[in-house]
Amino acid sequence: MSDVLVDVDGLKVHFPIKRGIVHDRTVGYVYAVDGVDLAIRRGETYGLVGESGCGKSTLGRAVLRLSEPTAGRVVFDGTDLAQLSGEPLRRMRRRMQMVFQDPLSSLDPRQSVQSLLVEGLRAHELDRGAEATAARLRELLDVVGLPANALRRYPHEFSGGQRQRIGIARALTVEPDLIVADEPVSALDVSVQAQVLNLLEDLQAQFGLTYLVIAHDLAVVRHIADRVGVMYLGGIVEEADADALYTEPRHPYTRALLSAIPVPDPEVEDRREQILLTGDLPSPAAPPSGCRFHTRCPWRQPSRCDTERPPLREIRPGHRVACHYAEDIAAGRITAPTGLSASRG
Amino acid sequence: MALLEVDDLSVVFTRKGEQPVVAVDGVSFDVDPGQTVGLVGESGCGKSVTALAIMGLLPRRGVRVSGSVRFDGTELLGLPAAAMRDRRGRDLGMVFQDPLSSLNPVVPIGLQITEVLERHRRTPRKKAMVQAGDLLTRVGIPDPRRRLDEYPHQLSGGMRQRALIAMALACRPKLLLADEPTTALDVTIQAQILALLAELVRAGDTDLGDTDLGDTALVMITHDLGVVAGLCDEVNVLYGGRVVERGPRHPLFAAPHHPYTVGLLASVPRLDGPRGQRLSPIRGSVSDNIPWTSGCAFAPRCPNVLGACTSVTPEMEFGPDERLLRCHNPVPAPQEVRA
Ligand SMILES: Nc1ncnc2c1ncn2[C@@H]1O[C@H](COP(=O)(O)OP(=O)(O)OP(=O)(O)O)[C@@H](O)[C@H]1O
Ligand SMILES: Nc1ncnc2c1ncn2[C@@H]1O[C@H](COP(=O)(O)OP(=O)(O)OP(=O)(O)O)[C@@H](O)[C@H]1O
Ligand code: SF4
Ligand SMILES: [Mg+2]
Ligand SMILES: [Mg+2]
Numbered sequence: 001m002s003d004v005l006v007d008v009d010g011l012k013v014h015f016p017i018k019r020g021i022v023h024d025r026t027v028g029y030v031y032a033v034d035g036v037d038l039a040i041r042r043g044e045t046y047g048l049v050g051e052s053g054c055g056k057s058t059l060g061r062a063v064l065r066l067s068e069p070t071a072g073r074v075v076f077d078g079t080d081l082a083q084l085s086g087e088p089l090r091r092m093r094r095r096m097q098m099v100f101q102d103p104l105s106s107l108d109p110r111q112s113v114q115s116l117l118v119e120g121l122r123a124h125e126l127d128r129g130a131e132a133t134a135a136r137l138r139e140l141l142d143v144v145g146l147p148a149n150a151l152r153r154y155p156h157e158f159s160g161g162q163r164q165r166i167g168i169a170r171a172l173t174v175e176p177d178l179i180v181a182d183e184p185v186s187a188l189d190v191s192v193q194a195q196v197l198n199l200l201e202d203l204q205a206q207f208g209l210t211y212l213v214i215a216h217d218l219a220v221v222r223h224i225a226d227r228v229g230v231m232y233l234g235g236i237v238e239e240a241d242a243d244a245l246y247t248e249p250r251h252p253y254t255r256a257l258l259s260a261i262p263v264p265d266p267e268v269e270d271r272r273e274q275i276l277l278t279g280d281l282p283s284p285a286a287p288p289s290g291c292r293f294h295t296r297c298p299w300r301q302p303s304r305c306d307t308e309r310p311p312l313r314e315i316r317p318g319h320r321v322a323c324h325y326a327e328d329i330a331a332g333r334i335t336a337p338t339g340l341s342a343s344r345g
Numbered sequence: 346m347a348l349l350e351v352d353d354l355s356v357v358f359t360r361k362g363e364q365p366v367v368a369v370d371g372v373s374f375d376v377d378p379g380q381t382v383g384l385v386g387e388s389g390c391g392k393s394v395t396a397l398a399i400m401g402l403l404p405r406r407g408v409r410v411s412g413s414v415r416f417d418g419t420e421l422l423g424l425p426a427a428a429m430r431d432r433r434g435r436d437l438g439m440v441f442q443d444p445l446s447s448l449n450p451v452v453p454i455g456l457q458i459t460e461v462l463e464r465h466r467r468t469p470r471k472k473a474m475v476q477a478g479d480l481l482t483r484v485g486i487p488d489p490r491r492r493l494d495e496y497p498h499q500l501s502g503g504m505r506q507r508a509l510i511a512m513a514l515a516c517r518p519k520l521l522l523a524d525e526p527t528t529a530l531d532v533t534i535q536a537q538i539l540a541l542l543a544e545l546v547r548a549g550d551t552d553l554g555d556t557d558l559g560d561t562a563l564v565m566i567t568h569d570l571g572v573v574a575g576l577c578d579e580v581n582v583l584y585g586g587r588v589v590e591r592g593p594r595h596p597l598f599a600a601p602h603h604p605y606t607v608g609l610l611a612s613v614p615r616l617d618g619p620r621g622q623r624l625s626p627i628r629g630s631v632s633d634n635i636p637w638t639s640g641c642a643f644a645p646r647c648p649n650v651l652g653a654c655t656s657v658t659p660e661m662e663f664g665p666d667e668r669l670l671r672c673h674n675p676v677p678a679p680q681e682v683r684a
Binding site: 051052159160161162189190191192193194195197198201216218219220222223224242243246256257258259260261262263264265266267268269270272274276277279280281 | 387388487501503504531532533534535536537539540568569570571572573574575594595598599608609610612613614615616617620623624625626627628630631632
């Protein structure tokens with residue numbers, strides 16, 4: 001058994017932009033995911049970060065085959081998902097579940113918690129008689145920290161954090177191997193986020209789950225993930241162990257992103273050196289040529305950056321970067337013009 | 346005298362056939378000229394309603410507002426609508442979380458700014474247009490001449506927020522209220538906007554010419570403790586519609602004393618902290634709160650809870666380190682624990 005559970009290879013998801021009333025003309029594409037390679041190992045948490053619209057959710061959905069890839073493949077536990085259909089695909093699907101950002105909109109308000117949970121069991125023929133099912137439901141509520149009387153209640157009767165627990169319980173009903181959690185805590189109150197993050201960690205330890213956690217909050221991702229991939233405009237620009245990524249970021253975008261995050265400590269804030277990026281995020285419908293980051297990159301070089309797309313290459317074991325000049329920038333051989341970074345003191 | 350004095354402000358929403366909602370429950374704080382004051386707290390704690398009450402933007406019907414909001418010595422609560430509107434354009438500026446909803450979608454950006462200048466400063470149209478261009482430059486919008494003719498939907502989220510800030514600053518207000526101005530933005534764009542706000546309110550270290558704000562005061566409303574830590578001179582922590590802790594940012598973050606503030610700081614993962622440590626969440630959620638009239642609203646979630654907490658309402662008083670606190674059993678300073 002390979003230690004890789006999910007292998008994503010050259011994955012592209014392009015959405016056609018249609019115009020016209022009579023004839024649906026395709027006038028362009030949104031390059032939501034545009035050439036992603038990544039591997040998620042069994043039992044690890046892979047964190048995916050990036051700004052709004054960079055393609056995180058689309059990638060997550062493609063991994064679960066909820067959106068059809070334009071190119072590339074997703075291999076789950078040794079099987080190429082594209083080769084499956086019908087019953088075998090459905091059986092494979094049971095092993096991967098999704099937890100959504102907004103627990104309320106992903107739970108049917110007219111269904112009681114009991115019926116929400118039983119539904120998952122039924123869909124995969126896992127309800128083995130009333131007694132066994134009842135025991136299973138009690139067990140599920142217990143592991144996610146909800147009271148047993150929750151079964152008769154409806155989603156709106158719960159707080160945001162409790163609803164997220166219901167969403168997690170529902171994902172767990174079918175005993176999955178992989179959970180894709182798309183912004184699992186971003187709709188929650190700050191004081192409640194920690195409850196859900198701790199729960200996710202406990203469940204992983206208890207059931208040996210593999211996670212793909214998608215979030216825009218880098219502090220959250222760093223906390224929960226073993227490895228982190230940073231996305232920018234449809235591609236992964238850097239991937240490393242969570243510690244290395246934060247202590248030794250090598251891609252200019254990662255460096256800018258990390259430097260932009262306010263830390264709840266005035267001492268740190270007064271010293272924090274910021275790399276302020278100029279300009280806005282380009283549209284994924286018209287991504288820049290060459291390195292997608294070159295329009296905002298403080299280290300951009302005239303030679304190759306705007307013509308040649310840098311591949312994601314390994315600069316040391318386990319650390320991959322898509323920048324032509326990662327080593328030169330790290331060694332200080334290429335410097336950013338002054339005035340681009342600002343201290344906040 | 347403080348520029349803005351909010352005293353015992355309460356806002357109750359009353360709707361026929363429904364339980365009244367106490368959104369703000371006795372909030373008090375002051376803002377000095379040139380000062381940046383933070384209001385921080387979780388969703389629903391009353392931050393936005395406080396801001397709307399100060400600005401006189403709450404609906405007239407179905408709302409009970411009490412207490413006092415004095416600006417430059419004048420009581421704003423109960424001011425006639427026209428007088429309040431005048432104040433709003435001239436002395437008080439506001440920036441909201443969602444810039445689209447506060448910009449007029451069918452009026453070009455330039456015209457929206459010049460309207461403010463014409464109405465409140467009686468600036469002639471031509472001169473106002475020039476000033477509007479300067480303002481857009483000032484807030485970092487590239488190619489401002491072209492942008493003046495564009496409509497809000499033609500700008501990106503970050504640029505819209507800049508345009509809104511330009512509008513709020515057009516009349517050089519004495520006070521700028523920013524309600525989650527960066528929450529809807531990406532973190533790299535947030536950094537730009539925060540740097541802009543910090544620079545705009547920083548007193549007289551650069552000559553900003555016609556758009557100099559000198560000692561504009563800023564009230565920064567956010568749920569993000571990081572934003573507060575970097576920007577605010579004075580921090581007010583809100584819980585359940587009341588301020589529960591107040592202090593200057595350095596001592597407050599170094600040694601928070603209210604159990605809620607302590608809990609909040611312990612529950613957020615820190616980007617710069619050691620990894621692999623378990624987070625310490627606050628138990629329960631705001632739905633467990635008890636009313637302030639019967640004790641401390643935070644009591645059901647509080648690890649420091651005492652018998653008095655569920656029977657006696659704590660008042661805002663000086664606690665350890667001369668910190669203003671609303672708590673019967675504050676968390677001692679770290680060194681006191683060691684001693
Ligand atoms: N079904 C779709 N049809 C057309 N375009 C789409 C579709 N789904 C997503 N997109 C576009 O693809 C791009 C990537 O979207 P995606 O939702 O994956 O981003 P994201 O990184 O998850 O962003 P966010 O942080 O805002 O959730 C966006 O420009 C989005 O508008
Ligand atoms: N028009 C209204 N009618 C009834 N209740 C309201 C109204 N506006 C706000 N509230 C209630 O008042 C309380 C405070 O709301 P407010 O919008 O001030 O919270 P907030 O601190 O700004 O939260 P957030 O961080 O989510 O913006 C909430 O419980 C809210 O549901
Ligand atoms: S490849 Fe060039 S433009 Fe891209 S991040 Fe590296 S230096 Fe910047
Ligand atoms: Mg998304
Ligand atoms: Mg609000």
